Amino acid sequence: VIVVNGGLVVHPNTCAQVPMNGRKTLLLLLLAWIHPGDGLYFHIGETEKKCFIEEIPDETMVIGKYRTQLWDKQTSSFLPSTPGLGMHVEIKDPDTKIILSRQYGSDGRFTFTSHTPGEHQICLHSNSTKMALFAGGKLRVHLDIQVGEHTNNYPEIAAKDKLTELQLRVRQLLDQVEQIQKEQNYQRYREERFRMTSESTNQRVLWWSIAQTLILIVTGIWQMKHLKSFFEAKKLV
Template identity: 80%
Template sequence: MRGRPGEGGGLSMAGGGGERLPGMLRTVAALVLLAQLAGRGAHALYFHIGETEKRCFIEEIPDETMVIGNYRTQLWDKQSESFLPSTPGLGMHVEVKDPDGKVVLSRQYGSEGRFTFTSHTPGEHQICLHSNSTRMALFAGGKLRVHLDIQVGEHTNNYPEIAAKDKLTELQLRARQLLDQVEQIQKEQNYQRYREERFRMTSESTNQRVLWWSIAQTIILILTGIWQMRHLKSFFEAKKLV
């Protein structure tokens, strides 16, 4: 794309007219992509659970990725008809399993806490929370509200703290953020390739099974036809029809 004389006055300000436009577009597109991905990897929500209820969430996580979860609990107060901060005696048990079903984290926390783990296997990780069983009388028959905030990848970094510790300028801090985002994007791409490979293997295995099943069906039909022909021949011979 090259601008002709008298056209694209804005392009001339880049120095060299439209000749630098493709490079600029690539840079802008990359920044837009990073900006869109910057909002990913952080999930905040709240949910209600009963006395013996367990609530689980599935999070697709690439390998070697840090995950931080922050939560706080509130108890339903019948007098005020609202949720109030939980008592210290009420705690939450957090359990995390990797795609292979292995327990990555299993720990008892208080009514408010923070859990951290690092994935070593890419795929769906199961994060389960349930209240402790020793103080159920504290909210017997009531509801417990749990506020949960899960951060994945570069969203787990505390950049103001990093900037203060390493004495980074605003530009250096932004460059650090972009590098972390690029690294996370690479992990996401590797995970997508891993998923594609597993899907391809599953498809090939399914196709092979379908092929062998079709062959088996054909053989069964042929054998059934041969048996029917022999049976009919024996029947006709017994009746002296042939």
């Protein structure tokens, strides 16, 4: 289980999310020893793709930063940099529409803004087939994903707008409140979808039960008529 700044909790090998209740518990436990600004790293092989799922409210900015390290068989260690090696980033919204698909270098930064609330899929894979050096080897990718108000560079904002320390703090609080409101709206959206799904499931179960009852009644009537005809043919009645 890996925690990324902004609330991402995923297993990189399965591209599966931890359930909501378990995710909150794990987040509280892990935040005790993981700094909220830390990212993660994972290993990928040749032509392998890694995907992560992030639940994002609508109209929320997401910034991802990554850097790659190539495995050196001679020194049995990862090289500090991998010039010439590229990384392809593809992002899909909850409707599986591609909102970003671009080739970057060995180190890169990608940004996008969500327009639909829900699970966004972030996938990365290297152009390893173009590099004989990487063929058959493995690559370490360091990834940091920041969501919402975590994407703001407050020192830069303070310098640009000439804000005092108090004004900057107020700006941070306002951004945090705005992000909390977006999260609350997203939770309401999820609850509404869950309620609609539950109602739809209950209706289907009800109609299926009615259909089963009708089938049993029709089958029983048919069997009674069939038995009556059989007994009449045998002159038993």
